[in-house]
Amino acid sequence: MKETRKEQIMKTALKLFAQKGFFNTTISDIAKEMGMSVGNMYNYFPSKESLAKELLIYSSKKFGDEIRKINEMNISSKEKIKKIVELYFKMAEEEPELVDYFMRVYLSNREIFDNGCEGMLCVSSFVTEIMIFLEEGVRKKELKNQDFFAAFGLFMGYIGGLVFLSKENILSKPLKDYIESVSENIYNALKA
Amino acid sequence: MRSKPKIIWIDAVGCNGCSHSFLNHPDISSFFENFKLLYHPILPTENFKIQKCDILIIEGALNKGKRLGYDIEKLIEELILHSKIIIALGTCAVYGGIFGEGVVFKHEKKKRDLNIINIPGCPIHPEWLMYVLNMIKNNKKIILDDYNRPIEIFTFTSHSGCSRNEYFEWKIDAEEFGTKEGCLFYYQGCQGPYTHSSCNRILWNEVNSKPRAGTPCFGCTEPNFPKQDLFKTETFMGIPANIPLGVGKRAYLTLSGIAKSLTNERLSKKLIEDCNEDK
Numbered sequence: 153m154k155e156t157r158k159e160q161i162m163k164t165a166l167k168l169f170a171q172k173g174f175f176n177t178t179i180s181d182i183a184k185e186m187g188m189s190v191g192n193m194y195n196y197f198p199s200k201e202s203l204a205k206e207l208l209i210y211s212s213k214k215f216g217d218e219i220r221k222i223n224e225m226n227i228s229s230k231e232k233i234k235k236i237v238e239l240y241f242k243m244a245e246e247e248p249e250l251v252d253y254f255m256r257v258y259l260s261n262r263e264i265f266d267n268g269c270e271g272m273l274c275v276s277s278f279v280t281e282i283m284i285f286l287e288e289g290v291r292k293k294e295l296k297n298q299d300f301f302a303a304f305g306l307f308m309g310y311i312g313g314l315v316f317l318s319k320e321n322i323l324s325k326p327l328k329d330y331i332e333s334v335s336e337n338i339y340n341a342l343k344a
Numbered sequence: 345m346r347s348k349p350k351i352i353w354i355d356a357v358g359c360n361g362c363s364h365s366f367l368n369h370p371d372i373s374s375f376f377e378n379f380k381l382l383y384h385p386i387l388p389t390e391n392f393k394i395q396k397c398d399i400l401i402i403e404g405a406l407n408k409g410k411r412l413g414y415d416i417e418k419l420i421e422e423l424i425l426h427s428k429i430i431i432a433l434g435t436c437a438v439y440g441g442i443f444g445e446g447v448v449f450k451h452e453k454k455k456r457d458l459n460i461i462n463i464p465g466c467p468i469h470p471e472w473l474m475y476v477l478n479m480i481k482n483n484k485k486i487i488l489d490d491y492n493r494p495i496e497i498f499t500f501t502s503h504s505g506c507s508r509n510e511y512f513e514w515k516i517d518a519e520e521f522g523t524k525e526g527c528l529f530y531y532q533g534c535q536g537p538y539t540h541s542s543c544n545r546i547l548w549n550e551v552n553s554k555p556r557a558g559t560p561c562f563g564c565t566e567p568n569f570p571k572q573d574l575f576k577t578e579t580f581m582g583i584p585a586n587i588p589l590g591v592g593k594r595a596y597l598t599l600s601g602i603a604k605s606l607t608n609e610r611l612s613k614k615l616i617e618d619c620n621e622d623k
Contacts, residue, residue, distance in 0.1 A: 220594075270605050270606065270607070271601070271604060271605025271606070271607075272601040272602065272604065272605045273602060273605045273606070276598050276601045276602060276605075277598070279601060280594060280597045280598050280601060281594075283581070283583055283597050283601075284593060284594060284597065286580075286581040286583075287580045287581050287583045287593070288580075289581070290580035290581045291580050291585070295581070297579070297580060297581060298581065298582075299581075299582050300581045300582035300583060301582075303581055
């Protein structure tokens with residue numbers, strides 16, 4: 153019961169962060185939107201920082217769980233790349249506040265996450281799945297054996313960049329129209 | 345056994361390294377006091393003949409060739425029939441190693457059923473054989489694992505007891521060969537976390553082990569020994585191709601990612617500086 157309530161608070165917080173920005177949103181704004189007292193809110197999250205941290209763990213896990221499903225499919229690395237790109241673009245369209253949070257709050261305000269989210273601590277469920285995807289691709293001789301971060305940066309940086317451009321309304325076509333070519337480019341860059 | 349157990353020690357295809365290693369046992373004289381060697385390839389014994397013995401020790405791999413005027417494989421089959429207890433000594437006799445096939449195993453594949461005690465190692469640690477012989481002499485039961493290895497010796501990994509464990513915990517690696525500090529698992533090829541042996545629990549020459557001295561564990565007690573590139577960790581996309589025993593890849597990657605993220609300040613820099621420089 154407490155967990156569902158927590159998730160509701162996180163979803164509300166994400167929505168408000170996307171509307172008003174992270175710094176302009178207070179705990180009392182979130183409580184008000186939830187119809188809760190501020191005191192009660194603190195039972196769930198003792199501070200805005202702890203909420204920020206849990207949101208990161210929550211969104212990373214959500215993304216990680218979906219990639220895990222793809223990892224467990226009996227398909228080639230090339231097909232997996234396309235599925236991951238599809239998944240990411242779909243999340244960016246359907247749950248924009250989640251991706252927004254990741255890009256605009258987490259990546260741009262690392263000082264909020266200094267205490268307890270260092271390195272991979274809060275994003276490990278997502279990074280671990282990408283590791284497994286890349287490792288298995290090399291093991292199956294479908295992908296080139298190279299430095300993990302060189303491959304990770306190419307993959308995530310590229311699709312993150314496209315989502316960013318889409319959010320800035322710079323792309324001429326909808327994101328889904330880029331799935332094919334983006335997946336092809338990633339595969340060509342990573343293939344053995 | 346009340347009287348001195350009689351031993352025939354036969355060499356198949358190998359280097360006699362296990363014999364030499366065993367002779368370094370600090371209490372080797374007790375071996376000669378408690379056992380009678382009917383034949384040994386490099387020690388003075390009576391002339392070889394096929395005869396009954398309590399313990400047959402086979403050193404070296406099975407392969408084509410002659411020994412003492414017999415075809416090697418036929419000679420060993422004949423000796424097995426005349427022996428109460430059979431010990432395959434060293435990785436060659438156990439799995440085949442570099443030179444051929446083992447007595448019961450051909451690398452990972454089991455060739456046949458035979459009541460045998462396998463002591464792999466390239467070479468074996470002198471204490472491993474002494475332990476087995478003393479257990480036999482004292483009529484004690486030696487519990488074996490699926491590879492017929494004594495569990496007391498081979499249930500642990502050579503990682504157990506390694507003096508570099510502190511660095512392994514925090515994923516802090518020795519980035520070059522020959523340093524006193526840092527773990528050898530990530531770059532230097534160490535196979536300790538997935539190699540069954542007690543090298544870091546029963547030290548060599550009573551003082552040291554490969555990883556303690558800065559050399560990676562080569563995995564010499566394992567069926568697939570020797571692999572290539574022993575001084576380099578095999579990685580796929582920077583991730584070790586072989587991970588510690590008993591843990592799933594997902595769990596291991598999560599754990600190591602977290603350990604790396606939580607920087608250990610003390611171990612992140614060298615503890616001892618300039619110790620090899622002249623005054």
